[in-house]
Amino acid sequence: MRTLSSLSVLAALLPLAQLCSAHDQAVLPAELDPARRISFPDTAHYQTLVLDPHTHSSFSDGHVWPRIRIEEALRDGLDAIAITEHLEWQPHLADIPHTDRNRAYQVAREAAVEQALMVIPGSEITRSTEAGHINALFITDANQLLQQYQPEDPTDAMAYYRAMHAMPAQAAVDAAAAQGAFLFWNHPWWSDDFPDSIPVLTDFHRDNARSGKLKGIEIANGDYYSEQAFQMALDLDLTLIGASDIHELIDWDYRPHEGGHRPVTLVLAEEDTPAALQQALVEGRTLVWFKNTLMARELEMGELLQASLSITSANYSGESQLLDLVIRNRSDVDFQVEYAGDYSFSRNTDLLLLKQHADTRITVKTPQRLQRIELPLRVLNALVGPKESARISLSRQVATALKEITND
Numbered sequence: 001m002r003t004l005s006s007l008s009v010l011a012a013l014l015p016l017a018q019l020c021s022a023h024d025q026a027v028l029p030a031e032l033d034p035a036r037r038i039s040f041p042d043t044a045h046y047q048t049l050v051l052d053p054h055t056h057s058s059f060s061d062g063h064v065w066p067r068i069r070i071e072e073a074l075r076d077g078l079d080a081i082a083i084t085e086h087l088e089w090q091p092h093l094a095d096i097p098h099t100d101r102n103r104a105y106q107v108a109r110e111a112a113v114e115q116a117l118m119v120i121p122g123s124e125i126t127r128s129t130e131a132g133h134i135n136a137l138f139i140t141d142a143n144q145l146l147q148q149y150q151p152e153d154p155t156d157a158m159a160y161y162r163a164m165h166a167m168p169a170q171a172a173v174d175a176a177a178a179q180g181a182f183l184f185w186n187h188p189w190w191s192d193d194f195p196d197s198i199p200v201l202t203d204f205h206r207d208n209a210r211s212g213k214l215k216g217i218e219i220a221n222g223d224y225y226s227e228q229a230f231q232m233a234l235d236l237d238l239t240l241i242g243a244s245d246i247h248e249l250i251d252w253d254y255r256p257h258e259g260g261h262r263p264v265t266l267v268l269a270e271e272d273t274p275a276a277l278q279q280a281l282v283e284g285r286t287l288v289w290f291k292n293t294l295m296a297r298e299l300e301m302g303e304l305l306q307a308s309l310s311i312t313s314a315n316y317s318g319e320s321q322l323l324d325l326v327i328r329n330r331s332d333v334d335f336q337v338e339y340a341g342d343y344s345f346s347r348n349t350d351l352l353l354l355k356q357h358a359d360t361r362i363t364v365k366t367p368q369r370l371q372r373i374e375l376p377l378r379v380l381n382a383l384v385g386p387k388e389s390a391r392i393s394l395s396r397q398v399a400t401a402l403k404e405i406t407n408d
């Protein structure tokens with residue numbers, strides 16, 4: 001038995017840092033790796049918030065404590081995260097026999113105290129077809145979304161899962177909607193249900209979308225992207241969602257130290273608050289950032305591309321008609337762009353790579369000296385629909401050459 005005196009001896013022996021790390025708040029290295037942070041500029045009208053709305057911890061079938069999810073989120077520079085435990089799939093039930101399903105959120109929120117990270121309460125409603133998996137964010141009490149059931153054998157996760165399925169999916173969706181939740185359909189192409197990875201729109205999803213209960217749909221989850229889900233989002237007017245659905249470690253699955261990143265939802269919010277984040281999700285102001293590709297509706301894509309790319313200088317070289325341009329990229333995307341105008345370039349083909357957080361220099365051959373340059377581009381890795389890339393036009397006033405002025 002530990003006595004008070006033995007505790008104080010322990011405290012004297014342990015360095016302070018070790019005592020602090022025994023507490024439940026996130027502990028981070030002194031310097032975070034800036035290259036690892038997911039970084040996008042705010043737009044002309046909105047703040048660009050980075051959200052991972054679908055993750056797991058040991059409180060369902062993930063393999064880490066919620067605090068690790070917070071530490072990963074801080075390393076990745078997220079603005080918001082939701083730890084969305086399966087309500088019905090509890091393989092660690094024998095070891096973590098908690099009855100309060102808000103516990104993972106509480107532990108995560110405690111770990112994020114004093115950090116610039118919003119922890120959003122959420123749960124995953126987990127059914128086989130036809131409902132599949134549905135995430136509910138901004139819930140007020142996860143315990144209301146499941147039926148109470150005491151398993152005879154807590155090591156039999158399948159028996160528990162089957163018993164929990166007795167509650168109709170619609171009842172769980174209705175309970176979440178009654179709490180004002182933002183509900184989205186997870187990985188609709190999931191291989192357990194659809195071996196060919198082609199999602200099927202069911203009456204359940206169509207009806208809940210029409211009634212306004214189902215508001216979003218994942219088009220990118222973990223290692224997977226679905227054009228069919230993207231099309232469903234456009235057809236049903238659902239918010240586009242990208243998520244890691246991480247169960248292991250972000251470092252193992254996405255290798256951020258090698259330039260990789262988890263899929264996330266970029267949310268164009270009026271301010272950096274949970275209420276503004278929720279409003280933006282409900283109003284569909286999102287982009288998905290997945291494997292060096294952006295996906296969004298045209299409006300949001302235009303907002304973010306205009307904020308990310310600009311011509312920062314335009315100068316004629318000597319007396320020539322060669323116009324030197326510098327294009328700045330303020331985002332994490334290595335943009336693959338194709339020039340869609342009539343000029344030609346002297347050092348490039350029409351295909352350009354605009355590297356992340358860097359300037360790219362190009363020289364345009366103009367038939368006569370211009371006052372203003374317009375550069376129409378197709379952004380090949382910015383999708384505004386299945387197989388449809390975004391268009392953007394960059395423009396800038398051409399600087400008057402100093403030489404011309406002095407010669408006159």
Ligand SMILES: [Zn+2]
Nearest residue numbers: 056061086247
């Ligand atoms: Zn899971």
Ligand SMILES: [Zn+2]
Nearest residue numbers: 054056124245
């Ligand atoms: Zn999940």
